[in-house]
Amino acid sequence: MKGVQPAPLGALVQVAEALEDVVRRCVGPRGGQVFFTKDTGEALITREGRRILTALQLDHPVARALVGCVSAHCVATGDGAKSFILLLAALLRGIRATGGSPVAGWRSSGQTDPCGRLEARRSACQLLSFQTQVLDAVVKEHVAPHATSLFSHTSPAEARRALRLLLEAFFRGRAGQVHCGLLAEMACDFYHRWNCERDRVGTLRMIRDHFPELHTSVTGFPTSKSRILQGLVLHRDLTVYCPAEGPTKAAVLHTALQPLLTEADSTLIISSSHQFHGWGTWVAGQVEQNVASLENLQVKLLLSAVKQTDLVLYHAKKAGMSVVECLDMEELSLFCRLSGVLPLTDLADLVDNAHVASVTFCQPVVLGSRRYTHVGIPEGRDFLPHCLVLCGPAEGLTNQCVSAFGDAIRVMQRVCEPVRCQHRHMGKRGNINLPSSLEKSPSSQNETEMGTMKITAIISQDIPGVLKDSYMGLEWPTHATKRENILVENRYTPDLNISIQGHDSAETTVGGGQKTSDMTASVKENLFYSNTLIEPGAVLPAGGAFEFLLHHYLLKYTSRTHCPDTQAACRLVAEALLSLPRQVYAHSGTGGHFLKVYTSFVSRIQSGEPARPVSLGPEGLESVACKYDLLVSVLQCLGRLLSVDAIIHTTALRVADQAREEDEDEDDLSVRAPRLCQH
Amino acid sequence: MALNAEDEEFDWEPPSEAEMKVIQARRERQDKISKLMGDYLLKGYKMLGETCGQCETILLQDRQKKNYCVACQELDSDVDKDNPALNAQAALSQVRERQLAAQDSPQVGGASAGDSSLSVSGLPRPEHCEGAASGLRGPLLAPPAPAAPASVPGLTSCNVATVPKPVRPIQTPVPAPAHTQHPAVSCAEEALLQKLRWAAQELQQSTAVEASAQLCGLIRSCAESLRSLKELQQP
Numbered sequence: 001m002k003g004v005q006p007a008p009l010g011a012l013v014q015v016a017e018a019l020e021d022v023v024r025r026c027v028g029p030r031g032g033q034v035f036f037t038k039d040t041g042e043a044l045i046t047r048e049g050r051r052i053l054t055a056l057q058l059d060h061p062v063a064r065a066l067v068g069c070v071s072a073h074c075v076a077t078g079d080g081a082k083s084f085i086l087l088l089a090a091l092l093r094g095i096r097a098t099g100g101s102p103v104a105g106w107r108s109s110g111q112t113d114p115c116g117r118l119e120a121r122r123s124a125c126q127l128l129s130f131q132t133q134v135l136d137a138v139v140k141e142h143v144a145p146h147a148t149s150l151f152s153h154t155s156p157a158e159a160r161r162a163l164r165l166l167l168e169a170f171f172r173g174r175a176g177q178v179h180c181g182l183l184a185e186m187a188c189d190f191y192h193r194w195n196c197e198r199d200r201v202g203t204l205r206m207i208r209d210h211f212p213e214l215h216t217s218v219t220g221f222p223t224s225k226s227r228i229l230q231g232l233v234l235h236r237d238l239t240v241y242c243p244a245e246g247p248t249k250a251a252v253l254h255t256a257l258q259p260l261l262t263e264a265d266s267t268l269i270i271s272s273s274h275q276f277h278g279w280g281t282w283v284a285g286q287v288e289q290n291v292a293s294l295e296n297l298q299v300k301l302l303l304s305a306v307k308q309t310d311l312v313l314y315h316a317k318k319a320g321m322s323v324v325e326c327l328d329m330e331e332l333s334l335f336c337r338l339s340g341v342l343p344l345t346d347l348a349d350l351v352d353n354a355h356v357a358s359v360t361f362c363q364p365v366v367l368g369s370r371r372y373t374h375v376g377i378p379e380g381r382d383f384l385p386h387c388l389v390l391c392g393p394a395e396g397l398t399n400q401c402v403s404a405f406g407d408a409i410r411v412m413q414r415v416c417e418p419v420r421c422q423h424r425h426m427g428k429r430g431n432i433n434l435p436s437s438l439e440k441s442p443s444s445q446n447e448t449e450m451g452t453m454k455i456t457a458i459i460s461q462d463i464p465g466v467l468k469d470s471y472m473g474l475e476w477p478t479h480a481t482k483r484e485n486i487l488v489e490n491r492y493t494p495d496l497n498i499s500i501q502g503h504d505s506a507e508t509t510v511g512g513g514q515k516t517s518d519m520t521a522s523v524k525e526n527l528f529y530s531n532t533l534i535e536p537g538a539v540l541p542a543g544g545a546f547e548f549l550l551h552h553y554l555l556k557y558t559s560r561t562h563c564p565d566t567q568a569a570c571r572l573v574a575e576a577l578l579s580l581p582r583q584v585y586a587h588s589g590t591g592g593h594f595l596k597v598y599t600s601f602v603s604r605i606q607s608g609e610p611a612r613p614v615s616l617g618p619e620g621l622e623s624v625a626c627k628y629d630l631l632v633s634v635l636q637c638l639g640r641l642l643s644v645d646a647i648i649h650t651t652a653l654r655v656a657d658q659a660r661e662e663d664e665d666e667d668d669l670s671v672r673a674p675r676l677c678q679h
Numbered sequence: 680m681a682l683n684a685e686d687e688e689f690d691w692e693p694p695s696e697a698e699m700k701v702i703q704a705r706r707e708r709q710d711k712i713s714k715l716m717g718d719y720l721l722k723g724y725k726m727l728g729e730t731c732g733q734c735e736t737i738l739l740q741d742r743q744k745k746n747y748c749v750a751c752q753e754l755d756s757d758v759d760k761d762n763p764a765l766n767a768q769a770a771l772s773q774v775r776e777r778q779l780a781a782q783d784s785p786q787v788g789g790a791s792a793g794d795s796s797l798s799v800s801g802l803p804r805p806e807h808c809e810g811a812a813s814g815l816r817g818p819l820l821a822p823p824a825p826a827a828p829a830s831v832p833g834l835t836s837c838n839v840a841t842v843p844k845p846v847r848p849i850q851t852p853v854p855a856p857a858h859t860q861h862p863a864v865s866c867a868e869e870a871l872l873q874k875l876r877w878a879a880q881e882l883q884q885s886t887a888v889e890a891s892a893q894l895c896g897l898i899r900s901c902a903e904s905l906r907s908l909k910e911l912q913q914p
Contacts, residue, residue, distance in 0.1 A: 011730065014713065014737055018726070021717030034721065057725035060737060649728065 007062065007644045009120045013092045015063045020089035022056065023049050023082040028584035029172045044396035048174060048403070049081025050074045061647050069637040073630070078410030079170065080630045083580055087634045090576035095123045095642075098568070117645065124642035130569035131635045134557065136421060139628060140533050142553040143546065147624045150415065150537035162539070162621065163412075164188045169542040169620025170411055174404040179223050183401070187408050190228055190386060199382045200536075204413040206383075210334045211406045214387045217398045218368035221391035226401075231360070231376035232338065233387050234303070234331055238364055238373050240313050240323040242300070250301035250357045250375070252332055252343040257290045257312045258283060284311065290347055291315040297353070301362050301375070305332055305343075322362060324373050338377050338385050415623040419534035534625050542620035544581030546627040548601045551577050577631075708754065712736055715749045861912075868908050875901045 025032045026047040034052050036044040046052065053067045066088070070081050150166065153159040167187045171180035196203045207214060216233050218225075261279060262268045270276050291312070294302070302308075302316060302323045316323050336343055339357035360376035367389055377385045390405060392398030540546050554574040558567045578598075585594040694702065716739065720726060724739040724747070731738055731748040739747045875898060882894040 010735065011737065014709075014716075015726070017709070017713035018716040018720060018737070021713050022720055056720050057723070058720075059740075060726050060728045063726055647728075 004646050004648050006117070007647050009092075009096060009117070009642075011060075012062055012120075012641060013089075013096050015060055015066065016085070016089040016092050019053065019056075019063065019066065019085050023052060023085050024583055026052065027082050027086065027173075028587050029177065030587040031173075033176070042396065043394075044400070046396075046400055047176065048400065049083075049085070051400075051403075053081060053085070061649075062641065062644075065641065066637070069633070069640075073633045073637075074407075077414055077626055077629050077633075078407035079174075079626060080633075083630055084634055084637075086579055086583055087576060087630070088638060090579035091127075091572065091634065091638055094572045094576050095120070098572070120642040124639040126565050126569045127573075127635050127642075128639045130566065130573065131632060134554075134561075134566060134570060135573075135631070135635075136533060138550065138553050138557055139624075140421065143549045144534055144538060144624065146545075146549055147534075147538035147540050149535060150539055150621075152537070160188060160192065163191065165619060166415065166539060166621040166623065167408055167412075169622055170408055171404060172620065174407070175401065179401070182224060182226070183404065183408075186226060186228065186388075187405065187412075190388065191412065193228060193230075193386045194383050195379075196383070200416040201413065203383045204409060204416060206337075208406070208409050208413055210330070210337075211409060213328070213331045213334045215402060215405070216367055216372065216387070216389050217402050218389060218391045219395050219398050220368060220393065223390075223392055223397075223401060225391040227389050228386050229365075229374065229389060230384075230386050231374060232331075232335060232385060233365065233367070233389070234324060234327055234335075234373040234375060236324050236327055236373060237371045238322055239308075239325050240317050240321070241364060242317065242320045242322050244300050244320070244322070244362070247358055247360050247378075248300035248362060249298050250303060250339075250359045250362070251294060251297075251299045251355060252336055252341065252357070253302060253304040253308075254306070254332075254343050254345045255347070256304075256306050256308055257287055257347070258309045259286050287311050287315055291319055291321075293347070294321070295319045297356050299356060301359060303327055303332060303335065305329060335375075335377075338380060340380065411623065411626060414625055414629070415539070416536050417625065418532045418536045419625045419628060421531050421533040534628060538624040539621040540624055540627075542622040544584065544597065545601075546622065546624060547577045547581050548598060549605070550574070550631075552602065552605055573631075573635075708750075711754055712750050715753060719747075719749065864908055864911055868905060871901050871905050871908070875905075 026034060026049065031047060033045050033047045036046070036055055044051075050071060053070055056067075058064055058067060066085075070084050073084055074081050148162075150159065150162050153162060164184050167184035168180055171183045171187075174180075175183055191204075194203055194207065214232075216235065261283070270279075287309075300321050302321055304323065304325045305327055307325050308316075308323060313323060332343060335357070339359070341357040342355055344355050358378060360378055362373065362375045364371050365374040366372075368391075388405065390398060390401050392401050540549070551574045554570045554577075558570045558574075561567060561570075581597070582594050585597065716726075716737070719739050724741050727738045727740050727746065729738050729746075730736060731751060734748065734750045736748055736750040739749065741747060878894050878897045878901065882891060882898070885891045885894060
């Protein structure tokens with residue numbers, strides 16, 4: 001065991017700056033790409049921030065925690081790895097420049113504690129309180145009014161153009177100048193072909209969840225050959241193909257049609273050949289019966305999860321049915337969901353049509369060097385299913401294209417969801433009046449603050465009625481992969497959860513197991529009348545509009561507020577925000593380009609015009625929700641990293657022992673000494 | 680904590696010019712370190728969880744499992760600049776300071792032929808400091824950047840008052856009686872020839888482009904100094 005070492009602010013800054021230098025080369029529409037080669041000869045050219053960061057070899061625990069945070073953020077939002085690192089590094093530089101705490105000013109290093117830990121911890125608390133008190137207010141009242149909505153356009157052509165601009169800006173940063181137009185057009189097309197307009201969030205969520213099944217990647221072709229196919233492509237070839245014209249019916253099988261005489265681990269004793277023949281005849285009879293009952297329901301396509309025997313295939317061919325075998329369970333479940341049927345597990349269920357789906361066509365399709373099955377699914381209630389064929393010249397590039405597309409769908413989903421405000425009265429601390437029992441359980445001031453903040457930060461899902469949410473528990477997690485607030489999906493943590501059934505009763509369970517009932521009316525009010533921070537579909541022009549606006553309004557806010565801590569935090573964040581557009585415009589080649597854009601923007605704001613900053617690059621749009629998420633993520637991550645006190649190095653052999661020790665010593669774990677374990 | 684902060688706030692003054700320069704220099708150094716570290720990370724080096732003992736920079740490890748500290752091995756140390764044993768410039772400035780403090784009369788250049796450590800105004804020649812410094816430094820891959828130009832003598836026996844600038848030889852015309860300087864001139868020639876020989880050897884072994892360019896500059900300035908010495912001897 002290398003032992004315990006303190007975690008200084010300097011190491012954190014160094015790590016962040018090194019990673020910033022790595023990703024800064026690829027930022028912006030004119031950023032470069034990184035060329036990776038493996039010893040096996042595989043090569044990959046990418047500018048995707050997450051891919052680059054995870055490919056670096058990092059043994060430093062802080063670096064690994066940071067990359068973990070970035071990965072978690074990217075999984076949740078689909079974009080923003082490079083911006084995350086740039087913003088984080090800029091904030092850390094700001095904190096370091098002010099000597100760790102903005103209020104304390106410049107001190108010689110001899111006077112502060114050697115690692116600046118107290119100062120760092122103080123900055124962390126300041127930033128977190130800034131986020132809950134100031135940021136939401138400023139975004140809602142000042143930045144959001146400048147945004148336009150993707151969904152407010154009157155003509156569909158306008159709406160389509162706006163969506164395309166949004167996607168083009170995204171793909172330009174991800175896939176480069178060459179393919180961004182094509183991919184953006186295809187994504188836009190895909191969105192409209194699915195009829196997402198009827199139920200945007202639900203459909204996009206379904207597409208995102210099933211994206212691996214909804215796309216086929218084909219290597220060896222140029223990217224321009226990518227296309228959208230109607231229906232679903234099943235990634236297996238037809239074992240038996242009987243061409244049928246027009247719409248047919250299909251059944252999904254999870255079991256074999258031929259009955260098994262024995263089960264695993266049992267022995268079959270055949271006493272005579274007569275018995276054996278009898279068995280054979282019985283089996284053949286059963287198969288014929290099963291196929292006949294399927295034929296009676298006019299089933300012409302069998303989609304089977306398991307391999308069917310030759311006897312079954314023979315009978316199916318005789319009956320004119322096509323068979324596809326050995327399909328993935330995920331594909332079958334997607335098919336069932338899209339066509340609204342249940343899979344057949346027991347053949348006795350084959351009496352009604354609940355298990356029989358209708359398909360519009362079924363044919364083999366050749367994609368690249370493989371043959372797949374292409375089935376058409378009729379239009380559902382809210383959507384019309386389509387699938388993607390994505391091509392690329394080499395495997396690495398195809399994978400890049402696929403992941404970019406998947407992330408684009410996630411971004412679209414995020415744009416279409418509203419961002420809800422996390423507490424009612426912004427600008428006040430402890431605005432939810434929880435009963436006093438909450439104040440009893442956590443012992444230290446810090447934990448009470450954390451507790452209050454967490455209670456205020458639970459509302460993120462707009463599911464009416466039942467609200468189940470979670471956050472980071474009262475203990476700091478040892479791995480920084482949890483994201484809280486806006487992007488948390490339904491996850492329970494057993495420490496503290498608030499579940500509200502209906503409008504009548506509410507229970508709170510607090511850390512130590514105390515229960516309180518009957519939350520005060522103000523809590524119920526807050527939870528149900530939470531207002532929207534950012535409307536769905538809010539977009540701003542790309543090229544730094546969000547950063548400029550927020551910078552401007554944060555500086556105005558500092559002049560209005562009197563608390564020096566808040567002022568300092570606002571100034572810190574405002575300065576750090578400008579590092580993003582500065583980096584984007586740094587690649588353009590003309591010196592002082594950033595300043596030109598910035599000054600023209602400021603003059604336009606002050607003259608009262610709506611925000612439309614002119615950028616010399618191509619036009620584009622970016623989503624306000626995604627930018628807000630990014631800022632919140634960075635502040636959370638920074639808060640966690642700054643409050644790390646010590647790094648404990650362990651070896652792999654010891655991890656099992658340590659886990660056992662942790663279970664025994666749960667009382668000793670405290671919020672004040674979180675640790676990053678490295679093995 | 681709060682009380683202390685209040686007390687100290689009244690005493691806080693903005694940092695002075697010199698302190699700002701130090702802060703700026705430190706920041707630039709940090710930037711350079713980050714850039715180098717980023718380059719190495721992209722080349723496949725691994726970032727370790729340990730820091731260097733001397734400069735607290737995070738260590739990198741290459742494919743051959745060798746640890747590498749970016750700051751110590753590529754950048755000039757923050758502190759070494761001020762160490763007279765390692766830097767000729769620092770040594771010169773230290774001696775000058777001492778002379779100013781002591782107010783000694785400058786020794787005339789009639790020093791014995793063997794004792795060529797002082798020239799007219801009493802300042803030691805930087806190449807001797809450099810010699811001492813290179814002895815202390817031990818084997819290096821390439822002569823460090825500031826040291827090489829600092830070792831450019833650029834000196835004739837006449838030119839002493841100015842600090843030797845990097846690369847370019849400086850020749851300030853200082854009138855001096857020619858005949859009394861014959862032993863000085865000859866030992867100057869000797870020193871120059873020695874330096875020339877040394878530079879030629881280093882040039883053969885050097886692999887870095889910058890170092891080679893600096894060594895060529897040194898050789899050129901040695902040759903020019905020799906030429907001007909020859910002109911001196913034939914008035």
